[in-house]
Amino acid sequence: MGTDALSPLDGRYQDKLGELAHIFSESGLISARVWVEVSYLNALVEFLGVGKASKPLLNWARSLGPKDIARVKAIESKTNHDVKAIEYFIRENLKKFKLKRLSPWIHWGLTSDDVNNLAYSMMMSWAVKTVILPQEKKLLTVLADLAIDNKATVMPARTHGQLAVPTTFGKEMAVFADRSLFFLNKIADLKLSGKLNGAVGNFNAFVALYPKKDWQKFSRNFILSLGLTPTELSTQIEAGGSLVYLLDLLRQLNNVWLGLSRDMWQYISLNYCHQKKSKSEVGSSTMPQKLNPIEFENAEGNLELANSLLMFLSNKLSVSRLQRDLSDSTVKRNLGVALGHTSLALQSLIKGLEQITMNRELMKQEVEANPQMLSELAQLKLKMTGDVKGYEKVRQELPKVGDVTGYLGLSKKLTEQAIVRVRKFIK
Numbered sequence: 001m002g003t004d005a006l007s008p009l010d011g012r013y014q015d016k017l018g019e020l021a022h023i024f025s026e027s028g029l030i031s032a033r034v035w036v037e038v039s040y041l042n043a044l045v046e047f048l049g050v051g052k053a054s055k056p057l058l059n060w061a062r063s064l065g066p067k068d069i070a071r072v073k074a075i076e077s078k079t080n081h082d083v084k085a086i087e088y089f090i091r092e093n094l095k096k097f098k099l100k101r102l103s104p105w106i107h108w109g110l111t112s113d114d115v116n117n118l119a120y121s122m123m124m125s126w127a128v129k130t131v132i133l134p135q136e137k138k139l140l141t142v143l144a145d146l147a148i149d150n151k152a153t154v155m156p157a158r159t160h161g162q163l164a165v166p167t168t169f170g171k172e173m174a175v176f177a178d179r180s181l182f183f184l185n186k187i188a189d190l191k192l193s194g195k196l197n198g199a200v201g202n203f204n205a206f207v208a209l210y211p212k213k214d215w216q217k218f219s220r221n222f223i224l225s226l227g228l229t230p231t232e233l234s235t236q237i238e239a240g241g242s243l244v245y246l247l248d249l250l251r252q253l254n255n256v257w258l259g260l261s262r263d264m265w266q267y268i269s270l271n272y273c274h275q276k277k278s279k280s281e282v283g284s285s286t287m288p289q290k291l292n293p294i295e296f297e298n299a300e301g302n303l304e305l306a307n308s309l310l311m312f313l314s315n316k317l318s319v320s321r322l323q324r325d326l327s328d329s330t331v332k333r334n335l336g337v338a339l340g341h342t343s344l345a346l347q348s349l350i351k352g353l354e355q356i357t358m359n360r361e362l363m364k365q366e367v368e369a370n371p372q373m374l375s376e377l378a379q380l381k382l383k384m385t386g387d388v389k390g391y392e393k394v395r396q397e398l399p400k401v402g403d404v405t406g407y408l409g410l411s412k413k414l415t416e417q418a419i420v421r422v423r424k425f426i427k
Helices: 018-024 026-048 055-062 066-079 082-097 100-105 112-149 169-189 204-209 215-225 241-269 294-316 327-332 335-354 360-368 371-384 390-396 411-426
Strands: 154-159 162-168 273-275 356-358
Touching (some): 018 026, 018 335, 026 055, 026 082, 026 100, 026 112, 026 215, 055 082, 082 100, 112 169, 112 327, 112 335, 112 411, 154 360, 162 169, 162 371, 241 273, 241 294, 241 335, 294 335, 335 356, 371 390
Antiparallel strands (some): 154 162, 273 356
């Protein structure tokens, strides 16, 4: 653990975020840029007929080590330009592959954002596919099991904080799982976009020097080869519509889990749920009886922090002055930070849900002790007999007896149907 790290993501939580750190670190960004540049070099020289693609060069670009990263940073310290340093670094290494003749074609016709936008889109795609979606599916698995196990666990529902009508704990858990699918399906299906078209997006140099070549087709095919969707029209930068959409989807999905975190905190406060306690775990530094709902509180805090960053990033990356300004450059370096806090929240939620046990007897007793929750049923029965004052009569004299625990409607069936949908996504 890096106890001197400025960010808790690189200090306290470092061991929980290894894969995200690998993707979004400075090393990760450098590696992604090198991969784009080398892939482009291979595609370009074949397209122009001035050389052949080199698999060994691609394999090298895919497996850079600490010394390679250090060399890039050393070059950057002189150039004061991070993308230009990548170009010089690749040029230095061509000779060991006997490809020095291809040196002039590195970064040929490109502007920095041709490399950066593709690199960041790939990094975000990797992160969502390899880290975020697997964690979301693990959370859904835990939530689905909890819902099914408690589909008949009766409890009083509360609207506006007041007793309403009976529900089941399982159905309320299923609501969160089912809500998440709206966003998760869109996230899973989304392909991020990218552009490769030169200084201000017009293929100026490309067309001037090779006017008979179909540069649009070349660009389109290259971007598709990276697993991205081609952006056909841009300024110097790719507008980032798909990236912004992804950030907004993640933020709204986080809001679903934020609601779950807060509700679980409340259920624990009401004593509906108990937390499993290890012998060594301490809940309070001064009150020995306490076991705080820290996993749900940590999830809440990290979700709020992640969403603040996601909203800022979404708004910031939607706007650029004229054909380009550079204020997005330092901002994009924080994409991994937003995903880092999201990941921490998901891990906390999973752990918290795995640690709870249900106080079923208390919930049932509370339902049975409040037959006034049958008021809705009583006033509707009166109206069915033609009594238009049914509501007012019941309001004056609330029910004092009745089968409250049997007043559950379709809660069991609705839970089962929702979990079928959830498990279909998990597969």
